[in-house]
Amino acid sequence: MAKTVIIEEFGGPEQLKIVDMPVGEPGPGEVRIRHERVGLNFIDVYQRTGLYPLTLPHALGMEAAGVIEAVGEGVTHLAPGTRAAYAAMPPGAYAEARVMPAAHVVPLPDDISFSQAAAMMLQGMTVEYLFHRTTPLKAGDTVLFHAAAGGVGLIACQWAKSEGITLIGTAGSDEKCHEARANGAAHCINYRTENFVERVRELTDGKGVDVVMDAVGADTFTGSLDCLKPLGMMISFGNASGPVPPFSLAELASRGSLKITRPTLFTHIAEHETCMSMANHLFEKVISGAVKIHVDQRFPLDAVAEAHQLLEARKTTGSTVLIP
Template identity: 75%
Template sequence: MARTAVIKKHGGPEEFVIEDRPVGDPGPGELRIRHEACGLNFIDVYQRTGLYPMDLPHALGMEAAGVVEAVGEGVSHLKPGDRAAYAAQPPGAYTEERVMPAAQVCPLPDDLSFEQGAAMMLKGLTVQYLFHRTTPLKKGDTVLFHAAAGGVGLIACQWARSEGITLIGTAGTDEKCALALEHGASHCINYRSSDWSKEVRDLTGGKGVDVVMDAVGKDTFEGSLDSLRPLGMMISFGNASGAVPPLDIGMLGKKGSLKITRPTLFTHIARHEDCQEMARMLFGKVVAGDVTIRIDQRFPLDDVAEAHRTLEARKTTGSTVLTL
């Protein structure tokens, strides 16, 4: 049996219950992993509220790190006793131990802690696909990145710096802007105290940025389009402020033949080979010191509801982990 955080209906953080659930043995293509730490992400909030509906009751959580306890038939990249980390479907990481598909579980280098592994997989793999798999980016390009002091944002700031890409960040306080700058952002704009889209234009000499990476959604979408250069790429990859409203596709032509995509991490990591290759690049960045995984909040599993309240109130910086 494993203590597990479960929701039985969609709603607020108060819907979490902690209960003991049977674990079982892995079948073909599966493994059993004992968690040391679990990651907290906005997708967990979307699933809890029902923005991303799921069959209930269900455990939540999309990433964790721990030790492999057993593997099923056909699993060859991991064995019992291996350290491992993952960002993967289906949800269910908020637990002491689970059986799950093995394809997206990755060997965790000895140089990295379990907390680092739990805090970095979903966010770090997201940054990897944003910078390497979504649209061509090269040294000297300019990117606008919203929520630059969050878990994904601080990794993106460092990733951009390591590859010679100018990153203009936005954040909601001067303190968060300072944090983004400390981690490699070239500029950071407090969107609460300035006309941020105008400031982006000023910083780029009126040209606009090559790419926008926007996980905020509804509140920043229109300004993000206005921040792009002609033929620029809008990457909308999250909905922290709510879903983006329906788009008149003709607007893209009027604003300069813009391009737009709405990717998800789980499309990019669906193939085992792709997932493992992406993880190796991420681990390499961290082991080399190009990217530091900043964990600013830790909550015990029993306090998962409070962890969600803190995340939704935008009171977090860096990454948050649940400890077991």
């Protein structure tokens, strides 16, 4: 049996329930992993509220790190006793242990702690695909990144600096802007006190940025389009303020033949080999020191509802982990 967080109805943090669930043995292509640390992400909130529907009841949680306890037939890249980490479907990481598909579980280098791994797999591989698999980016390019002091944002600030890319961040306080700049953002705009569109235009001499990376959604979408230079790329990869409402494709033409995409991590890691490649690229960045993982909040698994409340209120910085 393993303590596991589930929801039986969509709604607020009060819907999170802790139950004892049988774990069982891994079947072909599966592993059983005992979690040391579990990551908290905004996708967990989307699933809890029903924005991303699940068949109920359902466990939550998309990433974790721990030790492999058993492997099923056909699993060759993992063995009992292997330190491992993952960001993967289906949800179910908010648990002491689970059985899950092995294809997206990767061996964890000894140089990376369980807390670091649980805080970085989903967010770090998201940054990897944003900078390397979505649109061509090179040294000298300029990116606007919203929520630059969040878990994904702080990794993105460092990643951009390590590759000579100018990152302009936005955040909701001067303190968060300071943190984004300390992690490599060339500039950070406090959107509560400044108009980020006007400020971006000032910072780019009126040209706009090459790429916008926007996980905020409804509140920033139109302004994000207005920050792009002609032929620029809008990457909408989240909905922290709510989903983007429908809009006319003609808006892209009138703003300078803009491009737009709505990617997800799970499309990118669908193939085992690609997942391993992305994870290893992330591990290299962390082990080299180019990217440091900020675990700024830690909660016991029993306090998962409180962790959700703080995340939704945007009162967290960096990454948050749960301790089973």
